[in-house]
Every structure is written in C-alpha cells, then in structure tokens.
Amino acid sequence: MNEFVEERAILESKEQLAQDLFVARLRSKFDFRKINSETPYEDLQSVVRNNITADAKEALAVYVAYRNDVIKVLSEMLNRKEDGTIAKEDAVHQLVYPRYKDSEEIDYSAHNLWLIDDDLAYAEYISSDRTPKGKHRGKGSYAHDILVNNDNELLLVEMKRPQKAKYDIAEEADHPTDNPVQQLISQVGEIRDYGGITTSGGRKIVVSPETMVRGYVIADWNADLERYLKDNDFKITNFGGPMAYNYYTMRNVMVEVLAFDRLKDRAAKRNQVFVDILAGKTNYAGLKVDLLAGE
Numbered sequence: 001m002n003e004f005v006e007e008r009a010i011l012e013s014k015e016q017l018a019q020d021l022f023v024a025r026l027r028s029k030f031d032f033r034k035i036n037s038e039t040p041y042e043d044l045q046s047v048v049r050n051n052i053t054a055d056a057k058e059a060l061a062v063y064v065a066y067r068n069d070v071i072k073v074l075s076e077m078l079n080r081k082e083d084g085t086i087a088k089e090d091a092v093h094q095l096v097y098p099r100y101k102d103s104e105e106i107d108y109s110a111h112n113l114w115l116i117d118d119d120l121a122y123a124e125y126i127s128s129d130r131t132p133k134g135k136h137r138g139k140g141s142y143a144h145d146i147l148v149n150n151d152n153e154l155l156l157v158e159m160k161r162p163q164k165a166k167y168d169i170a171e172e173a174d175h176p177t178d179n180p181v182q183q184l185i186s187q188v189g190e191i192r193d194y195g196g197i198t199t200s201g202g203r204k205i206v207v208s209p210e211t212m213v214r215g216y217v218i219a220d221w222n223a224d225l226e227r228y229l230k231d232n233d234f235k236i237t238n239f240g241g242p243m244a245y246n247y248y249t250m251r252n253v254m255v256e257v258l259a260f261d262r263l264k265d266r267a268a269k270r271n272q273v274f275v276d277i278l279a280g281k282t283n284y285a286g287l288k289v290d291l292l293a294g295e
Helices: 002-006 014-029 041-051 054-078 089-096 118-122 180-194 223-231 260-278
Strands: 125-130 144-150 153-159 196-198 204-206 212-219 235-237 243-248 253-259
Touching: 054 089, 054 260, 089 144, 089 153, 153 180, 180 196, 180 212, 180 253, 212 260, 223 235, 253 260
Parallel strands: 153 212, 212 253
Antiparallel strands: 125 144, 144 153, 196 204, 235 243, 243 253
C-alpha cells in the first residue's frame, strides 16, 4: 500500500485513485502478464471466478440492479401520470445529475450521467445548473443544465420537460426555453467570452477558442420539435431512434438533438446483459440458460 501511495500524482482524482487501487489489488492476486491473444477462454473466465472477491462481486451486482431501477424511474418520468401530470424538467435533471453541484463536491456514485454516456463517469470536470463564473443563474444570465469538460472537449447538455410540445425558432422567443438550440449557443458564447468556467472551489478552467464544443438537447420527439429542427437547418436521422445534428461554425459547436426514448433505450440495452447474468439467464460459460416458468 505504501508503494502504491508513493507512486500517485498529487492531482489525481479520488475516482482515479480508487480505480487504480482496485487494479493494483487484482494484479497482486493474479499475474496478468500471463494473459495474451492466445489465452484460452476458460482462463479468462477464471480471473473473474477465482480472483475477484465475493464482496466486490456483490457490490457490482448491487450497482447493476441500481442502474436497472434508475432506468425504470426515468421511464415513469417520461409518461403522463393517471392524474394528467407530467414530470418536470428539474426532476429529470436531478435524476441525471444533482442540480447546483459540480464534481468538486460530489463523485460519480452520486450521479447517473451513464444514462447519457458511460464515458462521462470519469470526466475531468462536471458542473450542473451553474453559470460559467461558477454561480447560480442570475437575471439575464444563462446556466447550463449540465457541463462536462474532458480532454480538451466541452459538452453541454440542455434537457427539456418530458412531452414538451412548443418550440419557437425566434432568437428573442417569448420563452427562451422554447428555443433550446439558441439556449445552447448562448451558453457556449458566454463560456467563450469569459474564456473558461469556474469551479465551486474558485478554480478557473480555461477553455480555448479552439476547444470543440458538443451540445446535446434531450427532449421528447414530436412533430413540433421536428418542424423546429428543420427550420434550424438540422439534419435528421433515425438510426437507432430519432436524432438530429447541426454544426455552428462561428462558435465551433456541434449540436445534437436526442429523443428521451432513444436515450432510455440505449442505456437499458447497455445494462441488459448484466441484468441477464444476475437473473441467471447465462451461467457465464458461453451457454444460454433456459429458466423454468416462474423462476
């Protein structure tokens, strides 16, 4: 343990330290240098079966079950309730990432950004409902729903209320939230003009003019949204679910519009193989298990 600590960089995140420590402990129990392209499949399985502790397997099982429940909660939020009400945007936002927080205050176990992309779990910096200067939204100021800075690439996420059915292409729309593309472009403009983003700890992260920005608008897909996107000159595709994209040269930002259903379905498919293993639908020996009715 002392040798492991001495080799660590002082600026490494606690998530990276935890990941490296897990690998170090695993290596101490198994010589991974023995694994190569000619290693038999059975030997690869034995690494999991014999060298990962029972408590680690249990923790992974709990996490997979947790993710499955989060997907079910998201599905319920996207549907109109019996009393006619619909989940508010803030509720969906809170499920994905706690509002008014950033990654200097919480770690990956406190958010569900994996719903959007599993790669976001270990991003260098994440911020939610904060302005570029690190404050809550002020009058006339834009605050991103979610911002992710990673490897000289910036990602902004703008979420809309489930089943939202009104959009306005006008730059000065009566309700700015009706023009989510302009919202994103304005947020990018503020970050560009400020030259970066400030964390909750007061540290400024510089964002150079050359930094590529990706913007995600996540909303329920309907005829009004599709008309709005066509008026904004978006290219619309339907591979794996409806989505649209457009590149804005002046701000160097690629905006993608994703349907909530596409997001939910892809997250569910990524998690399903692990759920099947927990349900006993495979014995992890390459053979499908046929369960008896009721099991």
